Amino acid sequence: MGKTISCSVFLALVTCFYLQFGTALDTITPSKSIKDPEFIISQSGVFRLGFFSFANSSNRYVGILYNQIPVQTVAWVANRNKPLKDSSGILNISDDGNLVVLNGKTEILWSSNVTNTAPNTTTAQLLDSGNLILSNGDDGGSSLWESFEDPSNAFIETMKISTDVKMGRQVELKSWKSPSDPSDGNFSFGIEPFNIPEGIIRKNNQLYFRIGPWNGNMFLGSILMTAVYIDGFYVVADNQQQTFYMAYEYSNDSMLIYCELDSQGKFIERRWDAGKGNWINRYSSFQTDCDIYGYCGAFGICNSSKRPICSCIKGFKPRNIEEWSRGNGSSGCFRTTPLLCQRDNTNGSGGAGQGDDGFLKMMVKRVPAFPVRSSIINGDCKDQWLKNCSCVAYAYDAGIGCMFWSGDLIDVQKFSTSGVDLYDLYIRLPFSELDKGKNTKVIVITTVIAGIVVITISALFLWCRMAKQRGRNKKRKQMEHQFCSENIGENSIGVKLQQLPVINFEELATATNNFNHAKKLGEGGFGPVYRGTLDDGNEIAVKRLSKASGQGLKEFMNEVVVISKLQHRNLVRLLGCCVEGEEKILVYEYMPNKSLDTFLFxxxxxxxxxxxxxxxxxxxxxxxLLYLHRDSRPKIIHRDLKTSNILLDKELNPKISDFGLAKIFGGDENQANTKRVVGT
Structure with a gap:
């Protein structure tokens, strides 16, 4: 509190001083500099420019900081590579019109380094956007230099990450060495035009991470940029002038958000949480090793859900078996069977008419690096590229059109979790490597004839089948309607299901804002889980069975049967359920700290x-677990215990969840055999 009062008094004195001499609080002039520990504040008080230090360090820096939050947050640093060793620093406008940082010996530690024709009228103003602008008063206030064009590691609203190919200029973020050392680190973030604009991260000037090509709305295949695009990220590309830039503006002015390239090379979006009094990480560019550029080499596929995570595209095999056996797939893969067009057409064309090469469809999270855009419309992609032997693969996106690759396919990543946009990638393979087989024509003809026969016979019994189906659907809907609203009778082990409250689908849709993506907490094998708020204000977690889920009514009923009988402080509590039509939904108590894996990893x-x-x-x-195994009646074996199934309440107390694969033992049983492989 003492520090707060001192700062307030100091700020009041500074304000009076500036008012007395008629100088704006947000401006530095040739006649008015600031000395450590003085500062200036933007007009609405959003940012301040002045001297600061990091914890456990005596080094002093000049920088722009957020002014209205209690946690020191640095948006820009001037003398990041040459810190002051004491409190003798001065920030002023020099005789040549540059903004400079001087030490006690009047040595220049940092300079805006511009050529100024009218140094006597130069001013430096701090705007509410966080941009520090050096301008020439005699030239209509034209900008000579801006901090937004010489950024540190922070990317804030209205700032532009840009590339001007003709002028050879690039504005990019530069990481710090550590959270308390703002000197230049190993990573940079910028936008590269390539053939299609992409946001990339470089490590020691080498490509380290790519967001994916920009399709006019978002970067293809990036969880980070797909999500934050909703918040206002956009790219402007002028191919004729060869200028490209990325920026963002949020529609919600009450939400304080900025992005940062941290010292580990992660591009992170942070949101200020006033309740917790700290910054919360919303999204990160890196989730797994698969996000590292070229992790599995040329023609390799990276899949973080498998071990080992690297494999080869169908029709290819590892180039270095010994390295791959040690888990290093960076050497990539090579084609096992040459393409027919490569063998029979030295000029690199033709082959399509012989029908011996084709394209294999593969679902990928992000298309390979360096696609070439084509003007060909979607329907003609395959026919056009089959005639061109140099085309190794192609893909289509409505915003970009046809994309093709003529060299190595690098940075191919598969993603097995549902709910993430996947893209069709068509890879050129010889006929022998395709799934069609040698007798494709015979199989097709036989299939067509058999289909016609089956359809003809089926038509004779159609009225009967439809009648039976209607009766079956009616009976199933009646059973589903009563499933959670009535007690289920004794089962084989004598356990009677307690009655659960029935919550109708409309009420759950309202609670979750119609299952809005912003309400999504996560996703498992069962399906997505959403955060919701009931009319009485109680927060809930809504688990909705996905149509694409491998689990069904059996697992759904198993979880209700199991968890409704369990009462323990370390087991998640089931509040109700909903079964309407094809919807199967479970409603749990809300766990504000999500699952254990979000902390561990x-x-x-x-x-x-x-x-x-x-x-x-x-x-x-x-x-x-002790309660489940020994004290519960009946005894329960979870069979899918993992960190993502351990939920944490607001006090970080653990609660075991997800009993869809649990096995029930009778009271007199102490062993049993499972009949199928389950769990993770």
Missing amino acids: DPAKQDVLDWRKRFNIIEGISRG
Whole structure:
């Protein structure tokens, strides 16, 4: 509190001083500089420019900071590579009209380094956008230099990350060495035109991460940029002038958000949480090793859900078996059977008429690097590229059109989780590697004839089948309607399901804003889970069975049967269910800290779990399992226990969830055999 009062008094004195001498609080002039620890503030008080230090460091820097939040947050640093060693620093406009940082010996540690024709009228103004502008008063206030064009590691609203190919100029973020050392780190973030504009991260000037090509609305295949596009990210590309830039503006003025390229090379979006009094990470560019550019080499596929995560595209095999056996797939893969057009047509054309090459469809999270845009419309993509032997693969996007690749396919990534946009990639393979086989024509003809026969016979019995189906549907809907509203009778082990409250679908749709993507908490094998708020204000977690889920009514009923009988502080509580038509929904108590894996595998959150909290979580999980295995009647074996199924409440107390694959034992049983492979 003492520091707050001192700062307030200091700020009041500075304000009076500026008012007395008729100089704006947000401006530096040739006759008015600022000395450590003085500062200037933007007109509405959003940002301040002045001297600061990091915790546990005596080094002093000049920078732009957020002024209205209690946590020191630096948006830009001037002398990032040459810190002041004491409090003798001065920020002023020099005789040549440049904005400079001087030490006590009047040595220049940093300069805006521009040529100024009228230095006596130069001013530096801090705007509410966070941009510091050096302008010439005699030239109509034209901008000589801007901090937005010489950024540090922060990307804030209205700033432009840009590339001007003709002028050879690029505005890009530069990472810090560490969170407390703002000197130049190993990573940079910028926009590259390539054949289609992409946002990329470089490590030591080498391509390290790519967001994917821009299709006019978003970057293809990036969870980060697909999500934040909703918040106002956009790219402007002028191919004729060869200028490209990326910026963002949020429609919600009350939400304070900025992006940062951290010292580990992650592009992170942060949101200020006033309730917690800290910045919360919303999205990160890196989720797994598969996000590292070219992790599995040429013609390799990266799939983070498999072990090993690298494999070869069908028709290819590892180039270096020994390295691949050690988990290093960077050497990539090579084609096992040459394309017919490569063998029989040295000029690189033809082959399509012989029908010996074709395209294999593969679902990918992000298309390979360096696609070439074509003017060909979707319907003609395959026919056109089959005639061109140099075309190794092609894909189509409505915003871009046809894309094709003529060299190595690098950075191919598969993604097995549903709910993520996937893209069709067609890879050129010889006929022998395709799934069609040698007798494709015979199979097609036989299939067509058999189909006609089946359809003809089926038509004779159609009225009977439709009548039976209507009766079956009616009976199924009646059963589903009564499924959660009535008690289920004794089952084989004598367990009677307790009656659960029935919540209608309309009420759940209202609670989750019609299952809005912004309400989505996560997704598992069962389907997506949404955060919702009932009319009485209670928060809930709504688990909706996905049509694409491998689980069905059996697992759904199993979870209701199991969890409705369980009462323990370390087991998640089931509040109700909904079965209407094809909808099967479970309603749980809401866990504000999500699942354990979000802490364990997020470097920004790992430090939250000190040893005491980790021990409490371990102990809580053990108590829950002890109850399931010994004290519960009936005994329960979970069979799918993993970090994503351990939920954490607001006090970080663990609760075991997801009993869809659980096995029930009778009271007198102490062993049993499972009949199928289940779980993760």
